Amino acid sequence: MYPGEPRRADVAPYNGHKSFQVTMKILQMLTLRGPNYWSIRRHRLIVLRLDLQDWDERYTDELPGFYEALVELLPSLEEHFCSPGCRGGFLQRLREGTLLGHVVEHVALELQTLAGMPVHFGRTRETRTRGVYNVVYEYQYERAGRYAGRAAVRICQDLARGDAIPNGNWLPTWRNCGNSNRPLPWD
Numbered sequence: 001m002y003p004g005e006p007r008r009a010d011v012a013p014y015n016g017h018k019s020f021q022v023t024m025k026i027l028q029m030l031t032l033r034g035p036n037y038w039s040i041r042r043h044r045l046i047v048l049r050l051d052l053q054d055w056d057e058r059y060t061d062e063l064p065g066f067y068e069a070l071v072e073l074l075p076s077l078e079e080h081f082c083s084p085g086c087r088g089g090f091l092q093r094l095r096e097g098t099l100l101g102h103v104v105e106h107v108a109l110e111l112q113t114l115a116g117m118p119v120h121f122g123r124t125r126e127t128r129t130r131g132v133y134n135v136v137y138e139y140q141y142e143r144a145g146r147y148a149g150r151a152a153v154r155i156c157q158d159l160a161r162g163d164a165i166p167n168g169n170w171l172p173t174w175r176n177c178g179n180s181n182r183p184l185p186w187d
């Protein structure tokens with residue numbers, strides 16, 4: 001048990017990703033630009049209110065192939081310390097089993113980092129509404145941060161369902177965003 005993560009409930013056994021058709025839903029995306037409830041030092045935060053829908057109570061260790069696919073897509077997640085406080089900490093949490101809201105937080109941070117905007121702070125907390133989480137993460141450039149959040153939800157959703165990520169070549173393009181003259185995807 002880690003802070004903010006609910007106890008595992010008795011849910012029906014996982015019976016194949018294709019039976020999960022209801023997609024996660026972003027209920028709200030707030031951009032914070034000043035002192036806030038989540039952090040004393042970090043003022044630039046995005047709060048994504050995320051409804052996991054069918055994916056609530058589904059932990060990453062129960063999703064076949066999810067860990068492998070995510071690490072293949074974003075190997076640099078190895079650098080995320082997360083609650084264990086050491087290199088590989090987040091990957092450890094993924095293997096032990098964590099909820100997808102928490103994964104969205106780390107993917108949103110990593111996408112920005114890869115695009116030349118390194119960010120590290122994030123928190124994911126349950127709300128009073130079952131299945132709804134506040135996914136909080138840092139940004140440097142507002143539009144890129146919001147874009148990264150939407151992309152992270154999409155990526156986690158697709159990988160959890162066992163779907164391939166469309167346009168597998170987007171990652172190198174993304175990586176070069178910071179120093180190319182092409183229009184940025186979030187502009």
Ligand SMILES: [Zn+2]
Nearest residue numbers: 082083090102
């Ligand atoms: Zn974490």
